[in-house]
Amino acid sequence: MVAEEVWYETLEQMAANSVAVVTFELLETEYGLVYPDWSSDDPMINPYAGTDFTPSREETAGRPGTFHHVRVVSVAAGDLSPGDEIVILEAGGEVDGVMYEAVGRPELTEVELxxxxxxxxxxxxxxxSQARFASDGEGGYRSLVSPELQITPDDLDELAELIHS
Structure with a gap:
């Protein structure tokens, strides 16, 4: 499957749209269907935002989703804590024996931050995809998709100030 993604020119832009920057340990992955969040006022999440219409579950087709259960190892920015167990949702996954994958997206097992x-x-x-980083071997990280997006050890210290609340 092909998905359109927001593209970030700088780390600052990416951080401004984040609530957390973490390293993690993958615990388990499961597949299922994801349904729109009708309570959101964001039209990217709720296509009926700003209207009085809310379809029933029966009227809504779920889309394939992957649910990664992870344990937070370290937090460069945000309100999570090491040891927290969270679920990361991604588009795509297996439904009825068919695997739906996003083209060009690095696997979570290749990612460290x-x-x-x-x-x-x-x-x-x-x-x-740009928000997936691997270690550069020198204490920093590089985006697996955008080599120009690199995080130095000094950048890690400054990320907390850039994260939106």
Missing amino acids: LFLDATSEDRYVILG
Whole structure:
């Protein structure tokens, strides 16, 4: 599957749209259907935002989703704490024996640091493929998709000031 993603020019832009920047340990992955959040006023989440219409579950087709259960190892920014267990939701997954995958998205097993946003269902989402970082071997990280997005050890210290609340 092909998904359109927001593209960030700078780390500052990405951080401004994040609620947390974490390293993690993957505990378990499961697949299921994801339904729109009709309570959100964001039209990207709720296509009926700003209207009086809320479809029933029967009127709504779920889309394939992957639910990653992870344990937070370290927090560069945000309100999470090491040891917290959270769920990260991604588009795509297995439904009825068919695997739906996003083209060009690095697997979570290749990733060491994530920029996350929260959903209203106590889940987190990754801010796109660019928000997946791997260690550069020198104490920093580099985006697996955008080599120009790099985090130095000094940048890690400054991220907390850039994260939105």
